[in-house]
Amino acid sequence: MSTTNPAPAGTAGTAGTAGKQVWTELRGLREGVDLGTPPRDGEPVTLTIDGVETTVPAGSSVLLAATVAGATVPKLCATDTLECFGSCRVCLVEIEGRRGYPASCTTPVESGMTVRTGGERLTALRRGVVELYLSDYPASDIEGGWSEFHTTLEQVGLTDGLPADHPYRGGDHHQHLAVDESNPYFLFDPAKCIVCSRCVRACQEIQGTFALTISGRGFGSKVAASQDESFLASECVSCGACVQACPSDALIEKSLFPGGYHRADSGQA
């Protein structure tokens, strides 16, 4: 069996595009499909993913190729509207002839590569990483959630959150940080932020405003607007790119909370 990445549509009448292919790549985006990393417009490269021979343009990531091949690779910090970042360590795969478990989002495809996206070892590794994220996510916001983060939980078998006897339970969390509701249209709840930087990168790469940064280090890292101002007072132009990019409901439309946004009292998961 063989699959190919759909060729970017509407490229008729192009000329002299060498080195500046990003516009055709943007046209490779598809609704309802997250390729994980941006579509590329290079020469075809053929590799094998879980036994399926797959052809994608050169410059594509292994994550993209896996998605095209029909594999489901869990991920958090990667999305196809943003350049790869490689921070969440959830999209790990095995590649024949390579040591360890490289992140599929930051690994470019090579001709003849043989990739395995599943298996017990990978599942355990991914679950371990996601458990860490989960330890800092409000427990009451797991059930009924429909964000990308919740989908990832499902993919790694953590739909019910952390088990009651899990060693991570009772750890530190971010629920003492106030919700920023200054923007009339969206809010930022730091308790649900997994610091994947998708919002920061969307503000830079897509919108070009550079209003968001990650301030602080380690567990203290958090998303900050301008010089740690409220979203409304900051340079944010409210384009919504960060909200669109956020996988975990930390940045989210207020219109989805008709009765207002009220945090539950319970602790973390």
Place this chain on the structure above:
Amino acid sequence: MPIPVKPDNSVVTTCAYCGVGCGFKAETHEGRVVRMVPWKEGKANHGHSCVKGRFAFDYYAHPDRIRTPMIRASIDEPWQEVDWPTAFAHAASELHRLQDTYGRGSVGAVSSSRCTNEEIFLMQKFARVALRNNNIDNCSRICHSPTQFGLSATLGAGAASQHFDSVLQADVVLVVGANPTEGHPVFGSMMKRAVRRGAKLLVIDPRRTETVDSPHCRAEVHLALRPGTNVLVLNSVAHVVVTERLYDEEFVRARCDWDDFQLWMGLVGDERYSPEVVGPEAGLDPEDIRRLARIYASGPKSTIYYGLGVTEHSQGSTGVMCLGNLTMACGMVGREGVGVNPLRGQGNVQGGSCLGSWPHMLTGYRFVTDPEVRGSFEAEWRIELDSEPGLRLPNMFDAATAGTFKGIYIQGEDPVQSDPNRHHVEAALRSMECVIVQDLYLSETAKFAHVFLPGSSSLEKDGTFTNAERRVSMVRQVVEPLGGLADWQITVGLMNAMGYECHYDHPSEILDEIARTSPAYSGMSFEKIEKLGSVQWPCNTDAPEGTEVLHTVQFPRGKGSFMLTQYVPTRERTDDQYPLLLTTGRILSQYNVGTQTRRTANLAWHDEDVLEISAGDAAARGLATGDRARISSRYGSTELTVRISERVNPGIVYTTFHFAHTMVNNLTSNLDDWATNCPEYKVTAVDVVKAAAHAGVGS
């Protein structure tokens, strides 16, 4: 528990705000729109959005929405609610009465660029078959009518030559009289992306706009010219191209009329347009003009994006021609990453231009005075058409104040607020005997109306929009029309009441009619747009899937034409009494006259129009940021809050025009473009004085 409501339905549609025309998914929960999510496959936005389209959608359900037709005998009487048939019958009998009394040409209509292509087409059909005249105009009269005129004259097609993402292939981006990061934000982001990837940015604009300097995006050259000197400065740029032999002779010889090129070289090559002569008059360093010309001409791929700062002048059409000439001279047209592109204001203003909503042209920019063109419509519509041009909107108002124009059907426009010289417009409307307004809300114009027909927002109907890159995209009904009828159904109802029988089951049948009668749209259908996602015109047998880049092989009429663009200074001048020049623009969070955005939480960012003034001019008048100031021109006055700003040069003041109560169009002159009557919004001589505290607004 803060679990978000999960939408139960999602409809892909097109944003109704600016001319970028972003694709959105309108997500609903229990029949109400709960969010708008940018559509990844939207070719204008690729999943990006701005604050207006993404969030400011609640205007559609605002309590101010009128849901029932209303009539009244005079504008001093209260409104009387009636049913649709009564409203249609009353409006039709009034229009007939006026035509019987004052003549067939005493009434007219104006279409809305917030309505769909199908609705705009029906409005011009209404004028032609029901009013039996050509008194039909559209709102691009006051914004981009010079684009249609100027680009048609030079390149042969009055529309953008490129698609938006073509900017990502440009080496040089020249922005003239536009502020895309505020006015066309999603394109602005795309343009900034191009600049971050290494493209050089050139800006010609009186104001140091957000586009001139933002993080990781800074203009290489910014010509902060004196308002009103566009043609002078663009001729000077051309002067450098000609005298330094930077033009692409091979391109010009192959693609353009060589004789007119020679004439043009003679004009712009004249010493009066040398940067050293022009610089002092336009307030510029001559060397900057030279640098800009050299960078543009050297490309290798240079593209132009321009806005109302070019068109809204007494030489607006000439300014557009300057840009057309420049692209041809430098061979910067007909391939990817080059071209000349208007940034159009309203969601469907390109459609408004394309679909024959003009007093002198039928669809596809074809003259009503041409018997062959008329013949094709007469065959389709089975009725004889008026062979003479009708009145433009400003001329309708002129005629009304002269007592010769008596009735108007206005669809989704608010000329009292948006058109120049408010006093003149109000006097004109007051003198009419039947003003029919079709709108979402009781607008400023509705105060002068005798019939009010509650319109439908773009969330309430099916149809298509044509964005500023000629892209035709689907508008899909998300919720039922609040007033019971979609705008196209209202026009059909009125047409039938007037005695012209017509019937459509669905707007797709109207697009089929457009395709039958309009060459550029001949290959279009709802089915095709559904299949391809969107289609750029021309779409015909030669280009069945549409055309992304225009002019690749030849110009529509064969050879491109260099137009002679002599600089004629505006009559609007500063003097001792009015020493400052006022120019106008837009801000990101508000849209046009603000009818929609003022009814949303976007007020958090911008709750009034503010006057920007340089520190020196402010100090001379004893003004500080936050003070109220009275701004007076030869035509009227108003009050605004002052902000001292480094964005404007001494001698220049700037404001936006989003709020009705500030009545900025009280100030603007009745001067307009020589070819199209597009008002000279961008130049008004004013004075600014400190206002007494708590003084009233208006004049």
Place this chain on the structure above:
Amino acid sequence: MSFIDTERLVTMANQIGDFFAPYPHARRVEGVRNHLRNYWDPRMREAFFEYLDATGGPDVHEHVKEAAALVRADTAPVRAYAGPPKQLDATS
């Protein structure tokens, strides 16, 4: 009463004249003629002609008056066009 204020019409006509002024004489006149014929409502043209008849149009550019005469004569109808003024053989 004039259909539209004559001062307004004169301003408009002269502005059109200003644009075509840099062309050689015949094309200058033809440019104005094409514009008046195909962009102006006939009632505006009539009002303008009446003004010219009544006053001789002292404030109207000469080539605009020549163009107005051609529009009135309408002897050799030329198909409407956009773009540069044509070089017509017979009319000038």
